[in-house]
Each structure stands twice: as structure tokens, then as C-alpha cells.
Amino acid sequence: MFCYSRSEAYVAHEYEHPHFSPESGLSAEELEKKVRTFFDAPAGLSPVMQRAQSFAVIMREARIEVNPHTPFADKIDLGIRYGTWAGPSFYERIYVQRYERIFSERIPQEWKQREFARRAGISIPDTDFWHTCPDWGAVMELGIPGLRERLVAARAQKAASGELDGERAEFYDAAILCYDAILDYMARLHAEACRVGNAEFAQCIRALSEHAPRTLYQAMELSLFYMSVEEIGRERCRSLGDLDVLYAPFYRADLESGRLKKEDVRELFRFFFAKIHAGKRYADQPVCFGGYDEHGETAVSDLTLLALETYRELRISNPKLHIRWNEKFPDAALHLLVEMMREGNNSIVILNDEAVMRAYEKIGIPRQISVRYLPLGCYEPAIPGYEDARICGSWINLAKGVELAVHGGLDSGSGEYFMLRTDPAPATFEQFYAIYLEHLKSFVDFTMDNILKQVRYSYEVNPHPVYSATLQDCVENGRDVFNNGMNVRNSSIKVFAVASAVDSLLAIKHYVYEEGAITLPALSALLRDDWRGGEDLRMRIVKDARKWGNGLPEADLLARDIYRHMEEWIVGAPNGYGGVYRMGADSVNFSEVYGRGTGATPDGRRAGQPLSTNLRPVNGMERSGLTAFLRSALAIDQSAFADGAPLDIMLHPSAVEGEKGVRTLAAVIKKYFEEGGVSVQCNIVGAETLLAAQRSPELYPDLQIRVCGWNEYFVNMSKSVQQDFIDRARGIA
């Protein structure tokens, strides 16, 4: 057995400072050269065979490393550079370039429009190859050899029934080739493990190359191993699954047989989490706990608590935790999570099972199926093995609609019209609002149309036989997941910047239509001039109390109405390739990205400044405290958000002081969920701490802030982003 405290140093930086064995294969440069030959001169290979053959070369010829100091020892050399996060491998770059090349060639018009919409901060329609959702249940049940055998059996069965057409045969052959290559990679790892004297890992990887996992250690290694091979390309395993459910049988069997004691399990989790932390996956690696077990009881067990306590003790933020809460979730576990958040371990999102399942019902997926959902990426539910969810189809900017409506359809950045020309001087606010909605509808139409055009080429751009082989539908249908292999093929659109939009609409309502302080055309001119000469009015608007997020009925009703319309247009709308649209409400970092393309807005925001994030008030406008904000968020019908809707709680440490502070926040979160809230995450930090960290970054290297669905080190943020968080923290002091 390895001892974590002795090995810690070898694990912590193993990705940044790897020790690939030169004898084990080609250097990253040599490998890239060889792999590129498949793409530069394709020699009549189909995209899926191109993928499989190049993948096989990597598996069989890349340099590898087996770390002698850890049970989770495998690594493969793809020339990745590690900064804050892991940079792209050459193979990933190949697929990114291919993606851009194929789309710009095949759909030049749509691709140009998309570029316009991206720059203008309207929407960035995407096929989303990135967020994958392998069927972890199948991976654990079958193991690598079992996944391969399932492919072989399905191929034979299709051949016997006469359904094995060319495309299917090619898919099976490609996938089987991939799994053969993975098995070869495992054999190489085994040999290397023997060479460096890591007998434990050698045994484990051999076992996994021969059968499905039988012990907890093997199951955990399979999670990490499968992720590492699936992520050879552009795609990312955006969750390692509901670990307490997946690992429960192995854990029990190990304890019962005496193979492991609880302390051994803790030790395994230390290595497991530390390896994920060291891997620096972009936007942090999610793992899930909680939810229901197969009997409909809470999945939270002593295994869950043991894993959470171990995670807490390591004081790391990666992996990030997705917690599925429901009415059976034990209070003790919720209190533990709140305590962790209070300690600054804010890489935790809590999702409300009931709200997620209700949202799934809206798109026709019943509870007995959605109960198996898994949060992916930042906050987005998807049902592994059932649904191809494409959780990030696009982000639509609600504030941009106001900008276009004010300027009669003109995008102030480019000086061009997007989809519509509209009346620049409507007589009433109601008319203005109707025009605003027209623009939003045009964003939705544009986004859906553009996604559909892209989807047609997704198999050509990005086939993924390794991932597809975990999905029973794909195996049965003989089709890649990016070639409509799943029976349920949904798409998702996020709709964000609600606070910026509502505050802007209210400013127009009051200052243009009620008070008459300015006409709409004059406001349009002022905004195009970025408020120059209108500072007095801008200041009045900024200071005006009528802002979303403060529990004000006028603002809350408007937000509710906007989302109601978006729901009507998006939720359950057919996507044109076998499924429907789901809607989400998070912004990731698009509040900044889209903000740059969004001109000055009537809420007093200047051109290029960030927009409101997630379901949050505009920075500095959360003036009435957390409970008022929660009421505003609950005024939106959150059952529309099958694609997630995060609520950011920011509290000063004094508000969660003592046992009472923990109990109170836990009760408030539960109440928020009982009233229909979908998910929450917390930043518990005082402005004084942030200011001190800004002044003396060297003293606060570990201070982290929840940004969107991931954390960032505060000292690494730009000064302006730091300032935003300081302002927010001041607002809650």
C-alpha cells in the first residue's frame, strides 16, 4: 500500500514535471508528425477511420510514464503544457483546426453570421463536442474488455440480421480498433509498471485489461484511465459520474472481504483526488455525490462522507463537487458541505433533484429516467446512457436584445443590422418591449438554425468511437454519438444576463416612457456615444433602486416574463435532428466575452463592460441582501431549466459564524430548493480578505473565488475582475 503523505510531493506536480520514459515510445514531436500524416494526406480514409487509426498510433506509440509513487500511476505524453490549466495537446489542436476548416468551407454563410453574432455578443451557436457524458455505469459494469466485446457482439449480430451496411461496419471497425489499441496501451503500462517497480499498479492495470473492475481500487483507476483515453482528443469527460453510487458495490465488497479498511479507502481517495487536482483540467474536473440509490433512498452513505471528508482535508478545489440534494439527503451531510464552503472550499455546487426532474418532465422525460441524471461541466444535468444532451449549444445574451431594440436593430459595435430592422421610436413601453422580444426571438431562431446546419457535419468533423462505445444506443444502432447514434438527441441553449436586461428595460420604462427625461432616439444616440455628455442621467439610473435581484415585484415580473417567452421558444422545441431543446441560465465567462461586444446599455453600463452573470444581479446592484435576491430568483419559473440554473450566494464569513451560521445557511438553501430553485454555489469571503489579498498577493496564494462553474485563484485574476468581486463583497458586508 502506498502512503499518501510520503508520496504527496510526487503526485502534486506529476503533470507539470512528468518523467516519461524515453524508451517507451515516440516523443510528443515525433508522435505529432506521425499522427499528422493521417490528416495531411488522408489517403481515402473516412473521418472515423482517420480518427481510429490516429488514435491507435497514439495508444501504441506515445511515450508513457508509470509513476512509482502512486496507485493511480499512468500518464501518456501528448506534449501538453501546464499553466493554470492544462493546455491543448497537438491532437486536440488538430481537431480544433479541422472543426474550423470544415465549417468555414461547408457552411460559409452561416459561419460568417456566427462570427458576426459572436463579435456582437449575441449568441455563439455550437455543436458542443466538448462536454461528453459517457455511460459510467456501463464502463464500470463491462470494463474495457467488456466494452470491446459488446462492440464485437453487436457487429456480429448486425451482420447476421443483414443490417451491417458500410457505415455501420466502419463504425464498429473503428471502435473495435480503438479498444484494441487501448488494450495495447494497457499492456504497455503493465510492462512499464513492472519496470519501475510499481507492482500494485501493474496488477491493477492487468486486471482491468482482462475484466471489469472487481475492487474499489480497480474501479477508481478505471475512472481515471477511461477519462484519460477519452480525452485524447478535443472532448472532455465533464463528470466522473456519481461516485458514491458507482463505487458502492466495490467498496462494500472490499470492506466485507477485509481487502480494505476504511483508512485504506481514505488513502485511495487522497491519491485519487490529488491526481485530478494535479491534472489541472480546464474549468476543473467534476465528480458527483448524492442523489438516489436504486431503491429510491439517498445515495449518501458512509462512503460519501468518507470521500467528502478526505476531500475537505486535502483543501483542494479540483475536482469540483456536484452534489445532488433531495428530501432524503441527510442534514449532517449538508452541514458538512456548508462547513466546507465556509472554510473557503467553494468548489461545490448543490443541485436540487426535484427541480431537475421537474424540468425534465417539461421536455417529456419521465422521472424514472431523469432520476439517473448527472450534472456535467458547470451545472448542467444530462442523463448518461440515455440522452445526448449537448449541454452547451449556445449562450443567448438577453441584454443585447435591449441594445438592438433601442437602436432599431443596429448593432452599435459594427454599425450593421443583425436580423431585424425595427421601429426606433415606439410610442409606448409595451410596444418597445414587444420589439425587444422580437429581437430575442430572432436570436433564438438564428441560434437554432445555425446549430442545425453545423450538426449535419458533426460526424465528419469529430467522430468519437471511444466515447460512443460506452453508450448502448450507439452500439446497438451501429452509429457514432456524433452521427445520431443516440436515440434521444437533445440540444441546449443558455439564456443569460437577465439582470442587465431587466435593469435596462426598467430604465427605459421609467426615464423614457414615464418621466420623459429623454426620448428613445436621444437615448440611442447617447448609448452609441457610450454615455458621453449624459453622465447625470447615467448616474441617476445607476443609483435608482429599481434593479433586479432585490425582491422588487416590478423587476421580478419582468424577469419572469422574459424567461417565460424564452421557455416558450426554446424548451421542448424540436431541434431538427431527433430531439428537443433544453434551456439553461448560466453564463460561464460569457458575461465578459459577450460584454465586450455589447454596446452601452440603458442600465448605465458602459460599452464593453461585463454583463450580469448567471442568475445574479448586476454587480453592485444587490442592495437588499441575500433573502431578497433569493425571492427574485424564485420569481422566475425555474422548472424551465433542464440545462441548469446556478444561483451564486455570496456571504460575509460573519453570516455563517458558528454552528448557528451553518444551520441557518443549510436551512435557507433547503428552503430555496423546496420553493423550486435548481442549484446553488457559495462564495463566503469578506471584502477585507479580498482587499488584503489584492495588496499582498504573496500572502494569499490559495485564496479561491468561485467564478462560474469553476474556481480561480484570486491573485491570478485581472485587477478589474478582482475589483468586481471586492465590490460584490462590499455590497454584502
Added chain:
Amino acid sequence: MGKEAAIRGRITGIKRYEIHDGDGLRTTAFLKGCPLRCRWCHNPENLQRGKQLGYYAEKCIHCGACAKVCAKVHHVAAGEHTLRLDACDLCGKCAQVCPRGALTLFGEDISAQELARQLAQDKLFYDATGGGATLSGGEPLMQAEFCAQVLRLLKEEGVSTAVDTCLYAPRGALDMVLPFTDTFLVDIKAMDSALHKKWTGVENERILENILYLDGLGKAMEVRVPFIPGINDREMEPIAWFLRGLRSLKGVKVLAYHALSGAKYQALRMQYPLEDTRLPTKEEIALVNAVMRGYGLRTVEV
């Protein structure tokens, strides 16, 4: 609207998500005006009954927005902002236009009905946490009639209520709020009346009598004891001794003196009276809590 509900009171603000002002989650309204002048007061904006213009010099960017709306009071030139407060009629327009919050008008008049409405909004979360609304200050009982109406309306909505008071109030004022108050949060600063007068400006007999009066009625009370090194250290045992005889005391909370209110004093052009007082250590606070518990009292940590 009933005539009573139309009564107006003066507040300086409402704070939501508060866990220190009574059971569960609270929303606290701060009422303006106080008969005491505790030297360690951390809410100096609530001392005077009248409205006051606060000016935070360090936040001022000398933009002159205030001078544009009110040249009588504000004069901004060459990076200097001078205020002629004797000419100020406390209309608050300058605070409305100040972009950085350097100017603040302390004091807002509000009807009992409106305040009760705002305090009742969080009932959802009070019920989930065993919390409620708290009237604090300043000294709320200086506006007893107004408080009584707010509290009555809250009780009608089923909201649990607390009043945070120094109890330096006529019995009549206390009687007005009694029927609508679930819990009193009461301060005891010192048992020695002369010492009390020295540091708070008033003697403590009336306060202690009111505590005994509430106790006699069986009204739930939480007593708060500020601990200020060098000022009332020696009062802790006598206070504990006094409290041990009370039967409706729910708990004692020792409040560690802090000096975070300096900016507000400056904004109000007031001298902070305890410049040189040191902060209590964690150990001291733990010790005082232990003393209280030694007398059989239940201490409340948060």
C-alpha cells in the same frame, strides 16, 4: 389603511440575512435615535433622532455632481470638497447623485405599514430557520408607538418578532410593544450605576427595573453584554450574578468590542470616543463566557 398603520417612523436601514439579532434568520430594521451615548457605540448614525448627512471623504472623487444639485452646501474645486452643513436642509438630493456613495443621508421616514411589509417579505426563510424580524437601532422604544404598529402588523402576518433595546425607556413605551414582541434582546453594560453613567451617559436603575419587569411577565429575553477591555471588565461577575436570578432569560451573549465603526464617525464629523481602547482577545471572550456559564447561564456564541 388604518390610521395607526400610517404612523411614520425614522429608520436608517434594513439588513437582511442577519443571524446575530435573535433566533434563526432575521431581517433587522435600524431605528434612528438613542437616549444613551455609549462611548463604544458602533452605530453612531443611529444616535441622533434627526436626519444627518454623512460624508465619507475617502470615497469622494471630487466630481462635483453634488455641487450641481446643491451649491448651497457643496463646493468642489481643485480637488477639495467643502461642505456648509448649516445650510443643509437634509433633502438628500446630493446623496442621490453621488456616484461613489461618498454622501449618504442617514434617516428615512417610512410608514409602519410599509416597514412591516418589507420585514414580512422574508417570512419564507423565517419559517425555515425559526427566525423573524427584529427592530433595532438606536433605541427603537424612542419610537414606541411606531414600533408597536409595525410589530402588530408583523404578528398579524404570523412573523416572529424581536426588539433589540437598551431598555432605558419609560414603562409606558415598553407596555406599548409588549403584546406584539416575542423576544426582547436586552443590553446590560454595567451593574455599577455610576460607571454606567460615566460610559453611557445615563444611570442604569431604570434599565434593571425594566429587565425585572419583563422577567416578572415571563417575557423571553436574550441579554447581550458588551465586553470592553479597561471599561467594564470588572462588571462581568456582577452582571452574571444579577442574571442568574432571572427566569425568562433564554441566554446571554457576550459581544466582543470592535472598532470597525471609525469610518462612520468620520463621515458624521464625530470624534470616535474610544480611540485607544484595545480589542479583547479570543481568550478573554472565552473566559467571560465561562464566567457566565459558571453562574448557570446559557451562553449564546452567535
